[in-house]
Amino acid sequence: MISRRNFLKRTALGIAGASLPLAAFKIIDAKKLLAEAAAEKSSAVRWVFLVDTYKCVGCGMCVKACKLENEIPYDANVSRTWVERYVLTKTGKLYADTPKAARDGFTTAKIDLNADGIKDISKEGIEKAFFVPKLCNQCENPPCVQVCPVGATYQAPDGVVLVDRTWCIGCGYCIMGCPYGVRFFHPVYHTAEKCNFCYHRITKGMKTACVDACPFGARQIGNIKDPNDPVTKVIRDQRVGVLKSEYGTKPQAYYIGLDEEVR
Amino acid sequence: MKNHVFRPLFVVIGIVILILAVRVVYVPKDFGIGERGYMYGWHRENNETDWKKFRVKYQGKEYCKDCHPDKYNSINGTPHKIIQCENCHGPAIDHPSDPPKLVIDKSRALCLRCHFPLPYPTSGRSKIRGIDPDKHNPDIECSTCHNPHNPMEGLR
Amino acid sequence: MVHGELWTVKELFVLPNEYIYWSVQIVMYPFMTGLVAGAFVLSSLYHVFGIKQLKDMARFALVFSFALLFAAPMPIVLHLQFPFRGINVFMTPHFTSAIAAFGIVFFTYGAIVASELWFLYRKHFVEVSLALREKRDKNIGEWLRYLIFCTLTLGVYDLSEEALHRDEKAIKFLAGLGIPVACFLHGYAGFIFGSVKANALWMTPLMPVIFIMSAIVSGIALCMLTYIITMEIRKMLLSRKRTQPGMRRESMEEIKGVEIHVIQITAKYLLSFLVAAISLEILDLIFRGYTALKSWDVLRSVIYDRDFYDIFVMQYGIGNLVPLILFLLPGLTIRRTMLGVLFVLFGVFMMRWNVVIGGQAFSLTFAGFMHYHLPIVPHEWDTFKEGLFGALSIFAMPFVMFSVISRIFPVFEYEKTH
Numbered sequence: 001m002i003s004r005r006n007f008l009k010r011t012a013l014g015i016a017g018a019s020l021p022l023a024a025f026k027i028i029d030a031k032k033l034l035a036e037a038a039a040e041k042s043s044a045v046r047w048v049f050l051v052d053t054y055k056c057v058g059c060g061m062c063v064k065a066c067k068l069e070n071e072i073p074y075d076a077n078v079s080r081t082w083v084e085r086y087v088l089t090k091t092g093k094l095y096a097d098t099p100k101a102a103r104d105g106f107t108t109a110k111i112d113l114n115a116d117g118i119k120d121i122s123k124e125g126i127e128k129a130f131f132v133p134k135l136c137n138q139c140e141n142p143p144c145v146q147v148c149p150v151g152a153t154y155q156a157p158d159g160v161v162l163v164d165r166t167w168c169i170g171c172g173y174c175i176m177g178c179p180y181g182v183r184f185f186h187p188v189y190h191t192a193e194k195c196n197f198c199y200h201r202i203t204k205g206m207k208t209a210c211v212d213a214c215p216f217g218a219r220q221i222g223n224i225k226d227p228n229d230p231v232t233k234v235i236r237d238q239r240v241g242v243l244k245s246e247y248g249t250k251p252q253a254y255y256i257g258l259d260e261e262v263r
Numbered sequence: 264m265k266n267h268v269f270r271p272l273f274v275v276i277g278i279v280i281l282i283l284a285v286r287v288v289y290v291p292k293d294f295g296i297g298e299r300g301y302m303y304g305w306h307r308e309n310n311e312t313d314w315k316k317f318r319v320k321y322q323g324k325e326y327c328k329d330c331h332p333d334k335y336n337s338i339n340g341t342p343h344k345i346i347q348c349e350n351c352h353g354p355a356i357d358h359p360s361d362p363p364k365l366v367i368d369k370s371r372a373l374c375l376r377c378h379f380p381l382p383y384p385t386s387g388r389s390k391i392r393g394i395d396p397d398k399h400n401p402d403i404e405c406s407t408c409h410n411p412h413n414p415m416e417g418l419r
Numbered sequence: 420m421v422h423g424e425l426w427t428v429k430e431l432f433v434l435p436n437e438y439i440y441w442s443v444q445i446v447m448y449p450f451m452t453g454l455v456a457g458a459f460v461l462s463s464l465y466h467v468f469g470i471k472q473l474k475d476m477a478r479f480a481l482v483f484s485f486a487l488l489f490a491a492p493m494p495i496v497l498h499l500q501f502p503f504r505g506i507n508v509f510m511t512p513h514f515t516s517a518i519a520a521f522g523i524v525f526f527t528y529g530a531i532v533a534s535e536l537w538f539l540y541r542k543h544f545v546e547v548s549l550a551l552r553e554k555r556d557k558n559i560g561e562w563l564r565y566l567i568f569c570t571l572t573l574g575v576y577d578l579s580e581e582a583l584h585r586d587e588k589a590i591k592f593l594a595g596l597g598i599p600v601a602c603f604l605h606g607y608a609g610f611i612f613g614s615v616k617a618n619a620l621w622m623t624p625l626m627p628v629i630f631i632m633s634a635i636v637s638g639i640a641l642c643m644l645t646y647i648i649t650m651e652i653r654k655m656l657l658s659r660k661r662t663q664p665g666m667r668r669e670s671m672e673e674i675k676g677v678e679i680h681v682i683q684i685t686a687k688y689l690l691s692f693l694v695a696a697i698s699l700e701i702l703d704l705i706f707r708g709y710t711a712l713k714s715w716d717v718l719r720s721v722i723y724d725r726d727f728y729d730i731f732v733m734q735y736g737i738g739n740l741v742p743l744i745l746f747l748l749p750g751l752t753i754r755r756t757m758l759g760v761l762f763v764l765f766g767v768f769m770m771r772w773n774v775v776i777g778g779q780a781f782s783l784t785f786a787g788f789m790h791y792h793l794p795i796v797p798h799e800w801d802t803f804k805e806g807l808f809g810a811l812s813i814f815a816m817p818f819v820m821f822s823v824i825s826r827i828f829p830v831f832e833y834e835k836t837h
Contacts, residue, residue: 043298057388059376061350068354069320078421082435087383096786101435105376106388107396114429114787129383134434143617145303149518150507154306157298164310169507170500172440173518179617181783184436185422190500200317209321215345215377216387246713247616257385263432263784267575267582268589271534274573278526282509290510302515 045158047197048224049253050231050240051133056218058083058131060105065213067103069198078184079103080195081135081210086261087111088127094261095119106131132262133219135210136161136182136195137243137251144174144183144194153192159252160199165191179247197221224252320354323347327355337412351411369404371396374411422500425802426792433787439779441498443793443810446771448494449608449630450637451813453767455491456601457638458484459532463601464688466535466594476681479649480642481539482828483821485532490816492525497804497813517611524607528600535593537573538586540828544571545578567827605634612774619714619785620721620778625703629770632696637767639689640760643682645821647757649830650678682756690746693763697739700770717785721777725788730773738766 002010066081067074082101088094099112111119142161145153152168155161168191175183175192186193198208202221206212211219222231234240234256241258242251255262297304327348328335338344349355351373352365380393400408410416423438458480464470465477496502509526512519548568551561575582606627612618613626707718722730745759776791794806803809 054385055387057377057386057391058381061347061376065321065350065354076421077424078436094786096432096784098432098435104372105379106381107372107375107379109381113431114433115790116430123382126382126384128385129381130386131383131388142303147516147518147615148305148513149516149521150504151294151305151307151511151513152507154297154310155299155303156311162306162310162314164307164313166310167307167504167507167511168501169504171495171498171518172500173516173611175436175440177615177617179783181434181437184438185440185500187421190422196314199314201319203315204319206319206323212321212323213347213350215347215350217345218387263786266585267573267577268538268585270573270575271530271537275530275534286510289506294511301513305511305513 043157044225046224047138047159047202047252048222048231048235049135049138049197050220050222050234051253051255052218052220053130053132053255053257053259055216056083056131056133056214057216058085058102058106059215060102061213061215062133062210062219063101063103065209066195069201069209072193073187074103076187077101078187078193080182080193081133084132084134084262085111085129086132086259087121087129088261089121089125090127091125092127095121096263128259130257130259132255132258133210134180134182134243135253136197137180137249137253138197140250140252141248143177143179143247143249147173147177149173156199160197160202161194162196162199163192163194165189168192179244179249180251318356320356321347321349322355322358323349330359334412341413341415343411343414369406371405374405374409422801426794426805428790428792429782429787430790431782431787432784433782433789434784437782437789439776439789439791441775441779442791442805443807444494444498444805444813446768446775447810447813448491448498449605449634449775450768450771451487451491451494451817452608453605453630453634453637453771454641454817455484455487455528455638456605456631457635457640458487458642459528459597459601459638460635461639461642461685461688463594463598466591467598470684473681473684476642476646476685478539479646479830480638481532481536482825482830483642483645483817484638485536485828486820486824487817488525488529488532489820490813493813493816495521497809517607517614520603520607520610524600524604528597528604531593531597531600535590535597536828537571538589538593541572541575541586542578542583543829544568545576548572549576571827602631605631608634612778617783618778619712619718619781621774623703623706625699626774629696629699629703632692632699633767633770635692636689636696637764639685639692640763640767643685643689643756644760644764645818647678647682647753647760679751679753682753683751686746686751686756686759689760689763690743693739693743693746697735697743700735714785717781721780721788726773726777726780729769730777734766734769734773737762738769739763742766 060083063079063082066072067079070080072078072080077100079101082098083106084096084098084102085106086094086096095111095113097112099106109121109123111121113119138155138159138161140159142155145155145161148154149171150167150169151164153161153163153174165186170185170190170192172185172192175185178194183192183194185191198206198210201208208219208221211221220231220234222229222235224232224235226232235254238256240254240256242254243258243262245251291307291309293308294306295308297306297308324335324347331348334348338346338348351368353368355365356362358365375393375396377388377391378393379396380391381388383389405411421438423440423442426442427438429437461473462477462480462484465473496505499505508519509522512522514520548565548571551557551565551568554561557565609627609630612621612630613623615621704722707715742759742762745755745762748755779789779791781788794802797803797806797808
């Protein structure tokens with residue numbers, strides 16, 4: 001029959017004794033330490049994009065630079081990024097176009113309506129008009145990644161969504177799954193393709209090709225986890241919007257001057 | 264002989280084992296769940312490195328500075344300083360080794376990207392001076408009269 | 420030309436990368452898997468629910484379901500940009516994607532159907548292989564046949580009452596198990612579309628259910644059609660031969676009698692599933708109009724304006740309403756059934772068409788449209804596999820497969836099976 005004191009002593013000793021080796025496991029679990037270190041290192045960066053629709057003039061230099069930088073065939077009617085033009089008339093009608101993804105800029109006032117021809121809008125009839133560059137939003141909850149049946153597309157720890165050209169089977173589900181229409185089949189490789197924030201550039205400390213090419217500073221890229229990043233400051237201090245937030249994708253391309261007519 | 268009912272099941276199990284065996288050989292060793300979890304991070308790890316190794320084409324303005332100081336300094340004193348050299352001349356890549364010469368695009372279409380006037384209120388486009396390409400010297404290159412590296416030269 | 424550019428015509432404001440990427444082969448895929456699932460459910464109506472009048476149809480439906488099973492993945496194989504990488508779905512499945520379920524579901528379903536067929540035809544395999552074993556000098560064809568049938572016995576030669584009884588129980592079990600799997604097979608195909616929130620037309624929780632209902636409809640219709648055709652061919656062949664040595668002589672009247680009775684019972688089931696499918700689709704339509712979400716303007720344009728003919732005349736009119744009337748009118752004849760099932764199959768095909776192509780008929784901008792024109796003349800591989808002839812060859816495949824495998828799984832020699 002053990003005394004109460006002895007019982008308490010032994011229990012305390014037992015607990016202390018047990019917690020020591022367990023703590024040792026925690027302290028010296030190298031794999032976990034490495035994983036934590038890696039997680040901290042990679043999660044130190046989360047790429048975000050900032051578009052200023054007031055500054056964009058529709059010159060299309062970004063589209064040209066993107067095509068050449070990322071080896072998207074110049075004459076192919078697809079692009080990783082594009083610029084849209086919105087013209088709202090005084091009668092309340094909206095006209096929008098994106099001729100050849102704005103690869104050649106906008107060098108006419110006539111709106112390209114594809115098979116419906118061209119629409120001439122008089123200068124006096126315009127209420128407001130602007131340009132909206134678009135690109136992959138590298139969503140926080142990317143629906144395109146969710147629907148890939150084989151794991152060919154995925155999100156890197158720094159937020160960029162990438163496509164593995166060696167594994168993609170070309171089913172097109174990711175293309176159908178993107179609410180923003182940024183994906184397409186590469187005309188040469190025949191795998192799914194999309195803007196990847198020039199991953200090969202930003203991971204070297206460079207900017208994306210489109211950000212560099214834009215003469216007017218309408219495009220910017222930054223790291224939302226760095227509070228000193230000028231892009232982060234704008235997103236936090238100024239009024240910014242995102243595209244189609246109702247889909248729950250949590251897009252990471254922010255827009256200054258996002259009009260409600262923007263699709 | 265006892266219960267033959269399970270024979271087909273054994274065949275099925277055999278096929279499953281075969282598939283799993285093929286899987287060991289076929290799937291790359293680094294394929295697995297990444298840091299974003301199974302939903303967003305199911306991939307071949309080395310693909311991230313593959314993309315990082317992609318060739319950089321555009322080098323940026325500073326790359327041109329040392330060999331072309333005249334053009335660099337000239338343009339930098341004008342409203343055209345906001346334009347990258349490579350915007351008009353194409354990507355430098357490994358110039359001067361590859362390609363040895365860059366494009367000198369003298370087409371009117373290049374200048375019209377910005378200088379075709381579009382009267383769009385609320386857009387920066389409306390602030391750029393432009394010309395009607397059908398009326399303003401339609402048959403000749405813009406650079407005949409205007410120096411892109413010093414657009415104000417010879418004007419007014 | 421970018422993939423899709425050839426058969427897409429854009430109108431008004433469409434994003435640069437938008438094309439009709441999922442074309443006729445993606446229409447064919449749910450159509451074929453629907454036939455698979457439907458044929459199986461029909462077969463199970465006999466094995467599980469013991470509806471005796473469906474005995475002949477059940478055997479037939481099961482074999483046909485198996486033939487369809489080989490044809491069903493073909494649309495996907497033709498659609499994929501990398502068909503040989505298709506096995507990646509089995510190797511590294513990403514189960515957050517509905518398409519990844521394809522591997523497991525298809526394989527499970529195939530295993531169930533194959534097993535059920537084995538139990539059903541085991542006696543036949545044993546008898547044929549034993550008979551061929553006796554035969555002294557076999558020619559090449561007979562050797563091959565002997566080899567095939569020996570393998571098919573899986574080493575089991577027991578034909579005792581107890582063994583056969585166990586077979587019956589196994590069949591019943593598999594048929595029962597197979598019904599939810601068949602539903603899953605086609606439900607997941609519906610889920611593939613219904614879960615795509617990016618597509619305003621596809622996004623609805625009703626999609627998997629609508630697909631299952633119309634799949635069963637199409638499966639029953641196809642079985643009825645093939646049954647009628649095969650019976651007609653048998654009648655034709657019998658009318659030429661007077662007697663068959665060693666076989667019971669069936670009179671024409673007997674065959675006719677069995678036929679119309681089976682057809683009438685099966686038609687009743689077809690009707691009930693047809694009504695269910697129509698109700699769900701009308702419900703979906705009413706809901707969309709009533710709730711009038713942001714996408715409603717462009718969807719209304721597509722449904723009631725641009726695709727009105729495809730949806731209301733072809734699918735609901737010819738494909739649903741006309742067969743409904745044909746089957747409801749009293750005194751059902753073989754001829755009327757033929758017409759009815761052909762229209763039903765057409766209606767189910769148009770439903771797949773209107774979902775897949777219709778979902779891509781409008782732009783993500785909700786301010787533009789895309790028109791799909793099916794490539795008819797196969798100029799090159801792309802226009803063949805994603806064109807009319809690709810679709811037709813897929814549709815012909817199960818019939819070809821059926822004629823091949825019905826030599827191993829004979830459908831009409833009653834004594835040889837359970």
